[in-house]
Amino acid sequence: MSAAAANRRIALIGNPNTGKTSLFNTLTGMRQRVGNYSGVTVEKKTGTWQMPNGESVELIDLPGTYSLSASSLDERVAVDVISGHGMGGKAPDLVIVVVDVENLRRNLFLASQASELGVPMVIALNCWDVAEKKGLQIDSKLLEQRLGVPVVPTVAKRKSGTDELAKAVEKALLSRPILVRPKWPEPVQKAIASLREGLIDQHGESLSEGELQRLLFDRKSAVTERLKTASSEHAPIIQAARDQLYKDGFQPDAAESTLRFRFLNPLLNDVLERQSAMKKRSKSESIDQLLLHKFWGLLVFVGMMYVVFQSVYTWAGPIMDLIETMVGWVQGIASDALVATPMLQSLIADGIIGGVGAFLVFLPQILVLFFFISLLEASGYMARAAFLMDKLFQWCGLNGKSFVPLLTSFACAIPGIMATRTINDNKARLITILVAPLMSCSARLPVYLLLIGAFIEPKYGPNVAGATLFAMHFVGAFVAAPFAWALNKTVNKGRKPVPFVMELPHYRVPQVKLVFHRMYESGKEFVVRAGTVIFAMTIIIWALLYFPRSETIETEVRAQYMSELSQAEPVEATEFEWTPETEAELSKRIDATYLEQSYMGRFGKLVQPIFAPAGYDWKITVGVLASFPAREIIISTLGITYALGGEVDEESDDLRSTLSNAKWESGPRKGEPVFNIPVALSIMVFFALCMQCGATLAVIAKELNWWWAAGSFFALTALAWVAAVMVYQVGMLFI
Ligand code: GDP
Ligand code: MG
Numbered sequence: 001m002s003a004a005a006a007n008r009r010i011a012l013i014g015n016p017n018t019g020k021t022s023l024f025n026t027l028t029g030m031r032q033r034v035g036n037y038s039g040v041t042v043e044k045k046t047g048t049w050q051m052p053n054g055e056s057v058e059l060i061d062l063p064g065t066y067s068l069s070a071s072s073l074d075e076r077v078a079v080d081v082i083s084g085h086g087m088g089g090k091a092p093d094l095v096i097v098v099v100d101v102e103n104l105r106r107n108l109f110l111a112s113q114a115s116e117l118g119v120p121m122v123i124a125l126n127c128w129d130v131a132e133k134k135g136l137q138i139d140s141k142l143l144e145q146r147l148g149v150p151v152v153p154t155v156a157k158r159k160s161g162t163d164e165l166a167k168a169v170e171k172a173l174l175s176r177p178i179l180v181r182p183k184w185p186e187p188v189q190k191a192i193a194s195l196r197e198g199l200i201d202q203h204g205e206s207l208s209e210g211e212l213q214r215l216l217f218d219r220k221s222a223v224t225e226r227l228k229t230a231s232s233e234h235a236p237i238i239q240a241a242r243d244q245l246y247k248d249g250f251q252p253d254a255a256e257s258t259l260r261f262r263f264l265n266p267l268l269n270d271v272l273e274r275q276s277a278m279k280k281r282s283k284s285e286s287i288d289q290l291l292l293h294k295f296w297g298l299l300v301f302v303g304m305m306y307v308v309f310q311s312v313y314t315w316a317g318p319i320m321d322l323i324e325t326m327v328g329w330v331q332g333i334a335s336d337a338l339v340a341t342p343m344l345q346s347l348i349a350d351g352i353i354g355g356v357g358a359f360l361v362f363l364p365q366i367l368v369l370f371f372f373i374s375l376l377e378a379s380g381y382m383a384r385a386a387f388l389m390d391k392l393f394q395w396c397g398l399n400g401k402s403f404v405p406l407l408t409s410f411a412c413a414i415p416g417i418m419a420t421r422t423i424n425d426n427k428a429r430l431i432t433i434l435v436a437p438l439m440s441c442s443a444r445l446p447v448y449l450l451l452i453g454a455f456i457e458p459k460y461g462p463n464v465a466g467a468t469l470f471a472m473h474f475v476g477a478f479v480a481a482p483f484a485w486a487l488n489k490t491v492n493k494g495r496k497p498v499p500f501v502m503e504l505p506h507y508r509v510p511q512v513k514l515v516f517h518r519m520y521e522s523g524k525e526f527v528v529r530a531g532t533v534i535f536a537m538t539i540i541i542w543a544l545l546y547f548p549r550s551e552t553i554e555t556e557v558r559a560q561y562m563s564e565l566s567q568a569e570p571v572e573a574t575e576f577e578w579t580p581e582t583e584a585e586l587s588k589r590i591d592a593t594y595l596e597q598s599y600m601g602r603f604g605k606l607v608q609p610i611f612a613p614a615g616y617d618w619k620i621t622v623g624v625l626a627s628f629p630a631r632e633i634i635i636s637t638l639g640i641t642y643a644l645g646g647e648v649d650e651e652s653d654d655l656r657s658t659l660s661n662a663k664w665e666s667g668p669r670k671g672e673p674v675f676n677i678p679v680a681l682s683i684m685v686f687f688a689l690c691m692q693c694g695a696t697l698a699v700i701a702k703e704l705n706w707w708w709a710a711g712s713f714f715a716l717t718a719l720a721w722v723a724a725v726m727v728y729q730v731g732m733l734f735i
Contacts, residue, residue, distance in 0.1 A: 116210030327357030355538030397488025678731025
């Protein structure tokens, strides 16, 4: 070992547990040294490998990593060593990638990343014995041809294949073979080029292609870390390249895996196909014959969705009732405790507890939905559903991965929009986010139930009512398709969609723990939102409905009511006898008058002409306006405006009959009923399409930006208005 300094250097890399250390021990025997990489605690293992031709090379056992993208110390060391910055500023002469035959695809991902760093490579197909035992047949010669580097089957544990490996390495040290590299799409090439120029021109850095890729694709790459110690001026150049890539339609964090696998898959497919032809067809594949079938697959899918939706409603129902009861109970306690201060009483009991409670009621539905989503995901079915949906979605710019977010949005758009983070095609992600609020979330349900119960059911019976409810759920989805199509045509015109690539995982029995963890996480996000955005919105709406409160109103209404009653049956005002009924009626009237005088009431009257073509009087208008922060507010607002007090719900026969009896107080239709079927449908359609959800807006702003949030607010509100007016005007033709 006297010539150690001149020794050539070979590094072993691979995923954890592929047998690197076993191979290292086999090849080096006792000639090993253990230390640390300079500056970090990562263990550095080097040894001397006596090659068959007599040459001794220095062998390095690098820490196991799945990819070079993450930024753990292990990955950093691997990137630094391979790119020649780790040990004495010299890149290894060759890398042996130790690959586990059972996970060929995933293992070759790392090999492909490493090859970009420009280092010659030999692949050890390790655990060959396991493959043989399991009847896996891998055509290593074909693989070798495809990849362009030697591929040697080994069993590190039993020292078998090591002679062949040594011979391949001896040859490769001379021929320096490089693994085939993907041809990157133009935006990636452009971003890489801009990085290269920026860093060379301004900072004299000359980096390899692979290092530039790490800078571009990794949020915190090893290369960035290394450059940072030299100067901080690289950060804006890197950020600009990543931003540009994003603008060109590739999510920088997700682009690499999508593109690299797209490149690797066809290289492997043949190799693996031969393998599966020799094996019996796997269970997953025969199930897929059915589940991915053009007709049967869709049928199974629709059936499954039907069960999911049924369960969302039926399972969650009792718990929702329980929450409602508890909210009512807490409201009662708060209300009793604050009797002395009516304003606080109203703020806390009606405003805060009522408002946040109305939101929390939907938690059970969201949990049930997520139970199913995570179940379907963990079992491997969701990937198939996305695959099926991809074909149905493509024409309007969505892709298969839009499916889960949109399905989720049927419970609530907030978790739905957050779920779009898995979509790596930016444009599809943008469109998915913008149409998600059109999916009929569960907050619309109370509105539908109230109006259908009051106007459709009495006239046409429960079957039509049920069908209407079902139809209302799809009004939004129906409008969403052309809306998405139009967005697709206008946004980032001319950019080709990123092809949908999805690996179909094997079917598995889901892990209970994971399923519940997922439910917990989504529930938590939802509750946090209830505690923040909804909480704030509720207080604002409450204040607008409560103030200003003139002291004289109560006396005026009381006097007015007494004179009305006295006219009916003359009684001395002073000895007027209040019965519980008249007391109740009086307090309703007082509430209604307060509301009419409130900022929101005045605003409603002011804005009513805009909604007149949709058939709304000022009270409905107030209800609609008050529901902008959250749709379910309309129930309690209609309750208050139509003089019933706020404590009504959509099941309340009182509210239903009051609505059917409400008459226009003034204007051309004075004396006619306010509500008829066209008005009811018009309100429902408005709620189906309008962006009445402050929390959703906040999430859109967070995921995209405030411009998109504002744009979607105005677009959907305008859309809702137009549709509501159309429904009303057309409906009136039939009356
Ligand atoms: P490393 O994490 O890549 O360093 O992997 P190790 O060398 O520590 O090996 C992980 C496990 O795989 C150990 O239990 C080894 O005994 C086992 N192993 C390594 N090579 C082979 C092999 O070729 N065949 C089989 N069946 N097991 C192996
Ligand atoms: Mg090891």
